[in-house]
Amino acid sequence: xxxxxxxxxxxxxxxxxxxxxxxxxxxxxxxxxxxxxxxxxxxxxxxxxxxxxxxxxxxxxxxxxxxxxxxxxxxxxxxxxxxxxxxxxxxxxxxxxxxxxxxxxxxxxxxxxxxxxxxxxxxxxxxxxxxx
Amino acid sequence: xxxxxxxxxxxxxxxxxxxxxxxxxxxxxxxxxxxxxxxxxxxxxxxxxxxxxxxxxxxxxxxxxxxxxxxxxxxxxxxxxxxxxxxxxxxxxxxxxxxxxxxxxxxxxxxxxxxxxxxxxxxxxxxxxxxxxxxxxxxxxxxxxxxxxxxxxxxxxxxxxxxxxxxxxxxxxxxxxxxxxxxxxxxxxxxxxxxxxxxxxxxxxxxxxxxxxxxxxxxxxxxxxxxxxxxxxxxxxxxxxxxxxxxxxxxxxxxxxxxxxxxxxxxxxxxxxxxxxxxxxxxxxxxxxxxxxxxxxxxxxxxxxxxxxxxxxxxxxxxxxxxxxxxxxxxxxxxxxxxxxxxxxxxxxxxxxxxxxxxxxxxxxxxxxxxxxxxxxxxxxxxxxxxxxxxxxxxxxxxxxxxxxxxxxxxxxxxxxxxxxxxxxxxxxxxxxxxxxxxxxxxxxxxxxxxxxxxxxxxxxxxxxxxxxxxxxxxxxxxxxxxxxxxxxxxxxxxxxxxxxxxxxxxxxxxxxxxxxxxxxxxxxxxxxxxxxxxxxxxxxxxxxxxxxxxxxxxxxxxxxxxxxxxxxxxxxxxxxxxxxxxxxxxxxxxxxxxxxxxxxxxxxxxxxxxxxxxxxxxxxxxxxxxxxxxxxxxxxxxxxxxxxxxxxxxxxxxxxxxxxxxxxxxxxxxxxxxxxxxxxxxxxxxxxxxxxxxxxxxxxxxxxxxxxxxxxxxxxxxxxxxxxxxxxxxxxxxxxxxxxxxxxxxxxxxxxxxx
Numbered sequence: 006x007x008x009x010x011x012x013x014x015x016x017x018x019x020x021x022x023x024x025x026x027x028x029x030x031x032x033x034x035x036x037x038x039x040x041x042x043x044x045x046x047x048x049x050x051x052x053x054x055x056x057x058x059x060x061x062x063x064x065x066x067x068x069x070x071x072x073x074x075x076x077x078x079x080x081x082x083x084x085x086x087x088x089x090x091x092x093x094x095x096x097x098x099x100x101x102x103x104x105x106x107x108x109x110x111x112x113x114x115x116x117x118x119x120x121x122x123x124x125x126x127x128x129x130x131x132x133x134x135x136x137x
Numbered sequence: 138x139x140x141x142x143x144x145x146x147x148x149x150x151x152x153x154x155x156x157x158x159x160x161x162x163x164x165x166x167x168x169x170x171x172x173x174x175x176x177x178x179x180x181x182x183x184x185x186x187x188x189x190x191x192x193x194x195x196x197x198x199x200x201x202x203x204x205x206x207x208x209x210x211x212x213x214x215x216x217x218x219x220x221x222x223x224x225x226x227x228x229x230x231x232x233x234x235x236x237x238x239x240x241x242x243x244x245x246x247x248x249x250x251x252x253x254x255x256x257x258x259x260x261x262x263x264x265x266x267x268x269x270x271x272x273x274x275x276x277x278x279x280x281x282x283x284x285x286x287x288x289x290x291x292x293x294x295x296x297x298x299x300x301x302x303x304x305x306x307x308x309x310x311x312x313x314x315x316x317x318x319x320x321x322x323x324x325x326x327x328x329x330x331x332x333x334x335x336x337x338x339x340x341x342x343x344x345x346x347x348x349x350x351x352x353x354x355x356x357x358x359x360x361x362x363x364x365x366x367x368x369x370x371x372x373x374x375x376x377x378x379x380x381x382x383x384x385x386x387x388x389x390x391x392x393x394x395x396x397x398x399x400x401x402x403x404x405x406x407x408x409x410x411x412x413x414x415x416x417x418x419x420x421x422x423x424x425x426x427x428x429x430x431x432x433x434x435x436x437x438x439x440x441x442x443x444x445x446x447x448x449x450x451x452x453x454x455x456x457x458x459x460x461x462x463x464x465x466x467x468x469x470x471x472x473x474x475x476x477x478x479x480x481x482x483x484x485x486x487x488x489x490x491x492x493x494x495x496x497x498x499x500x501x502x503x504x505x506x507x508x509x510x511x512x513x514x515x516x517x518x519x520x521x522x523x524x525x526x527x528x529x530x531x532x533x534x535x536x537x538x539x540x541x542x543x544x545x546x547x548x549x550x551x552x553x554x555x556x557x558x559x560x561x562x563x564x565x566x567x568x569x570x571x572x573x574x575x576x577x578x579x580x581x582x583x584x585x586x587x588x589x590x591x592x593x594x595x596x597x598x599x600x601x602x603x604x605x606x607x608x609x610x611x612x613x614x615x616x617x618x619x620x621x622x623x624x625x626x627x628x629x630x631x632x633x634x635x636x637x638x639x640x641x642x643x644x645x646x647x648x649x650x651x652x653x654x655x656x657x658x659x660x661x662x663x664x665x666x667x668x669x670x671x672x673x674x675x676x677x678x679x680x681x682x683x684x685x686x687x688x689x690x691x692x693x694x695x696x697x698x699x700x701x702x703x704x705x706x707x708x709x710x711x712x713x714x715x716x717x718x719x720x721x722x723x724x725x726x727x728x729x730x731x732x733x734x735x736x737x738x739x740x741x742x743x744x745x746x747x748x749x750x751x752x753x754x755x756x757x758x759x760x761x762x763x764x765x766x767x768x769x770x771x772x773x774x775x776x777x778x779x780x781x782x783x784x785x786x787x788x789x790x791x792x793x794x795x796x797x798x799x800x801x802x803x804x805x806x807x808x809x810x811x812x813x814x815x816x817x818x819x820x821x822x823x824x825x826x827x828x829x830x831x832x833x834x835x836x837x838x839x840x841x842x843x844x845x846x847x848x849x850x851x852x853x854x855x856x857x858x859x860x861x862x863x864x865x866x867x868x869x870x871x872x873x874x875x876x877x878x879x880x881x882x883x884x885x886x887x888x889x890x891x892x893x
Contacts, residue, residue: 048182048183049257049259050180050182050259068717069230072229072230072706076180078548079545080185103721106697106722106724107722109724110722113697113728113825116824
């Protein structure tokens, strides 16, 4: 009784809802250089979430990857690697404006980690090229 | 003869009409399910700063019992450990199964999180606390269940008590009908309703008790039985039935009632528990097990006895159930929401993307950003202080009002909203809807604009706090006074902000140009037209506490603007993701001036108008903020942030009376109470290659060193610091100092990278 109607309404609702997560963009993204050898051991919760984000990226589940990174950022909001990974996901999704801004945010916590900064710069340039 | 034909014809038409109505409505009518709103889930991990008592409180709020009962839904404390039997929960991204988690605490910190076998878990996500819903008409709330999920014994009890011939009758019970007719004849109309009739009554009819309505009910019940099976009717009945009231929220259906009274799913109800619910069908208020435990118990035992007499439960089952306790969950009643002001904000943000009708009927699940701990801290602090001020000042009715907004400065997530002195009040929400003059809260925008021009302004640039008059055609002359009614001559820029000097700020703002300042305010995220008068600089502009939070959020996030959000995800009732509200950042300012303005705002708290904060927070927290007080002290504000939270507090009267409360004396203590309760993280200034830290001798605002009396270390954009050395600098000291700075820089870089 009514279950079908309910399902239909919900399906149509799903259709109407704006999808803020754009689908994967065709542009392939280079893998980031491995972290510097001096890299500190991350909080295990953060490390776990980063790992699941990587798995999701590999599987093409970009919105899910972004969500894991946001979860990690709630634990370590000043971790420049998390901001950078999120920038990379947005770049891959073709959200160039966010990619550029997130990479800039990563820079604001990067201190003098030149490797990290260089990668952010690369993301920013690629995002700018993508916007044109 | 004609009369008889006419009567038969009329009856046929009547029946046909009812038949159409029964079929249309029974089939077309779906249960309107409220959108369910959840707080943020608490994610336990080693290193999380949270007190053990706060975790236990959150579990209690979830309806978990503090002794092991059954498989899930309880926690057990032993010393500094808490074992939690988590219920399963469908999150937007994954379904978490029922499982055991053990959290070990060390002071106000989680030391370890483990599974049942003692294996380390990197992260354990608890169920999110439900914080209300967006309800259909009548605030009807229900959780739909399928008949297959309902225990057989519950159905047996229902049938034994309400309608023994349910499976055999055609919608009505002739014997009962005769009895009912007899009772009508004696003028005392009464029951004899089958389950089908009860359903018809609840579903289609108004509650008037007339003969014609009784007749309509009877015909409709027969029609319903003709079209639908017993199982379908029973399932609908179990979902429809009214089973009590939670303040303004009506508890409908056996699914929600199981949650509401026993904190469990319907399939897990025991024989005794389901008998309590079945007993309530007769009168949910009379047999409310929370308010009338004795009556509920008596009624339950009657239900059990009748069920046994029908042979639907064994004598053994009966004896066991009879000797069981009522077993009602201790969950506090909350009505439609314990946090109505926050839910209001959520509802408004949802209305941008969803039809209100869908929100009130589709059973959507809304995952929000509310942090129950922050919310409770805000409510407690505001209530405590308002009560105190009311008592001290005796201003009469209506009393002093207030509002609080708390956000996460790095993401813009709204963690708490208090809309007035009565946090449970579901009306006027001052945090969102009260636009009040912001007073000196606007000053950081003036100083930020100045500091964006390092060639003209640094933190130590002398600013003139002499008398100032602003002349403009078409507007009266304007000459701002200082709070202490004095002028202070030349003062360093950071002191002018720390002491909130009006004359100095007005002069500075008009020197840079009003338009530039207004542009800064806009880029900070405020979308309001600002009047082109110098008085606007001193906060003649009106904003809601939420808008102020947005403005300060951009400062707290180092110039990265994130729109304030109260929602993370929306899913369907079944958990299928519909929409995610992702974190968005936009760089609105370069990093360097943000470092300077944040340092200046730390100065406000350290030794300016906010220095009373030292009785709330340790100086190491390095909180940054600003007080605000408007003309005649009508509004008292404090807005500021620590390393992990931002809060805005407003106090004043709805009718705009003079409150005679200042931002520093009245709003600051509320802010301080809130932050102190939330174990704030220290605020660290992000280092930037464009910034250097320089020791300044406050006697002359020249370059000093750590050995100078009262010297302070201040950030400057590269090349903008004073070159001239103060006489206090010794040659040896200068050398030692250089080393010092390097060490400090390296350390803070190291700490940042490690997130510690």
